[in-house]
Amino acid sequence: MAPTRHSDPPPVSVEARHPDQMVTDALADVKILEFSAIGPVPWGVNLFVDMGAKVTRICRPGKSASPASPIPAKAPDTISERGRRDICIDLKTKAGRQQALDLIESHDVLIEGMRPGAMERLGLAPANCLPRNPNLVYARVTGWGQEGPLASRAGHDINYIALSGALHAIGTRTGPPVVPLNLIGDYGGGGAFMAIGVLAALFKAKTTGEGSVIDIAMLDGAARQMGTAYERLNRGDWRDERGVNALDGGAPWYSVYQAQCGNYMAVGAIEPQFYKQLLQGLALDEATLPDRSDQTQWESLRSLFAARFKTRTREQWMETFDTLDACVSPVLSLSEAPRHPHNQARLVFVASADGAPRPGPAPRFRPLAAS
Numbered sequence: 001m002a003p004t005r006h007s008d009p010p011p012v013s014v015e016a017r018h019p020d021q022m023v024t025d026a027l028a029d030v031k032i033l034e035f036s037a038i039g040p041v042p043w044g045v046n047l048f049v050d051m052g053a054k055v056t057r058i059c060r061p062g063k064s065a066s067p068a069s070p071i072p073a074k075a076p077d078t079i080s081e082r083g084r085r086d087i088c089i090d091l092k093t094k095a096g097r098q099q100a101l102d103l104i105e106s107h108d109v110l111i112e113g114m115r116p117g118a119m120e121r122l123g124l125a126p127a128n129c130l131p132r133n134p135n136l137v138y139a140r141v142t143g144w145g146q147e148g149p150l151a152s153r154a155g156h157d158i159n160y161i162a163l164s165g166a167l168h169a170i171g172t173r174t175g176p177p178v179v180p181l182n183l184i185g186d187y188g189g190g191g192a193f194m195a196i197g198v199l200a201a202l203f204k205a206k207t208t209g210e211g212s213v214i215d216i217a218m219l220d221g222a223a224r225q226m227g228t229a230y231e232r233l234n235r236g237d238w239r240d241e242r243g244v245n246a247l248d249g250g251a252p253w254y255s256v257y258q259a260q261c262g263n264y265m266a267v268g269a270i271e272p273q274f275y276k277q278l279l280q281g282l283a284l285d286e287a288t289l290p291d292r293s294d295q296t297q298w299e300s301l302r303s304l305f306a307a308r309f310k311t312r313t314r315e316q317w318m319e320t321f322d323t324l325d326a327c328v329s330p331v332l333s334l335s336e337a338p339r340h341p342h343n344q345a346r347l348v349f350v351a352s353a354d355g356a357p358r359p360g361p362a363p364r365f366r367p368l369a370a371s
Contacts, residue, residue: 024365025052037113040190042080049083050361057084077353136211137201145217157185164222173243189221252302263314264331277326
């Protein structure tokens with residue numbers, strides 16, 4: 001396999017990869033009480049950590065900070081561990097519940113990821129907490145939501161996105177649905193929507209003095225992310241099939257192609273001006289090609305593109321498209337992405353405590369003078 005150009009830049013030091021402008025103290029006055037959980041809760045809370053929030057995490061006695069999980073134990077610098085102050089409390093005891101309620105009184109946000117009814121059984125439901133702290137933002141993160149036939153059932157990202165329609169829509173035309181890691185349910189539908197809800201409720205609490213209870217369901221968030229696809233389906237310009245639509249890999253100008261070396265290139269040349277640049281890079285004459293607006297010709301056009309991409313390595317195609325605004329990019333592996341020149345220049349990845357690259361804070365906050 002041919003070497004890639006983005007493997008050439010030298011390693012970047014921890015200091016150089018962690019500039020002050022990438023983090024913020026926007027939430028420095030916010031105190032968050034996190035009930036130890038897995039998946040979207042620690043991922044979402046880490047967004048608040050990067051924004052300067054002070055986080056206290058309640059852990060179960062005799063357990064590590066992270067609950068039992070098939071995932072190996074994490075170092076203090078990982079997303080689920082970074083920036084927390086851990087307190088072990090036995091919530092099944094009266095003294096433990098009282099200790100938790102005392103903490104709730106002094107915090108702005110409570111975030112829990114238990115099954116519906118669990119906090120009620122512990123005496124820590126919103127009805128118990130809000131009278132003691134009327135400004136409290138009480139965020140509840142679950143897979144199925146607080147009510148409904150499946151509310152008490154177990155599940156994981158793959159189950160939530162299956163019921164949202166998202167899983168059915170991802171994959172090739174002739175293949176099965178493709179699992180998109182746990183991005184759409186856990187982190188997009190759960191963690192990200194939790195962050196949006198908490199920030200909105202904090203604004204409300206600040207302006208009105210009134211707290212909120214937020215019901216964040218990964219199912220809801222996954223379905224909401226599919227909103228545009230559902231709108232298009234309802235208009236009749238989206239087919240309820242995989243790999244046959246403009247943005248699901250069905251269109252030959254919005255797909256991935258294998259290069260001669262076995263690596264892949266991603267093509268997103270939707271608009272006419274970018275499509276022309278794509279054809280220029282591929283050395284193809286549009287006048288001799290099938291009409292791209294005719295979906296019956298998409299497979300013929302795809303075959304032509306696929307054959308052309310197979311004539312060069314990924315590195316050679318990168319050199320070609322570096323000079324063209326064609327929306328064409330190399331598909332990088334997890335080990336390659338931190339070494340790409342753009343990612344290094346923008347500091348997309350920062351060095352963790354052991355020197356290994358990890359994604360940096362997002363979004364970024366910059367001083368007004370530097371904007």
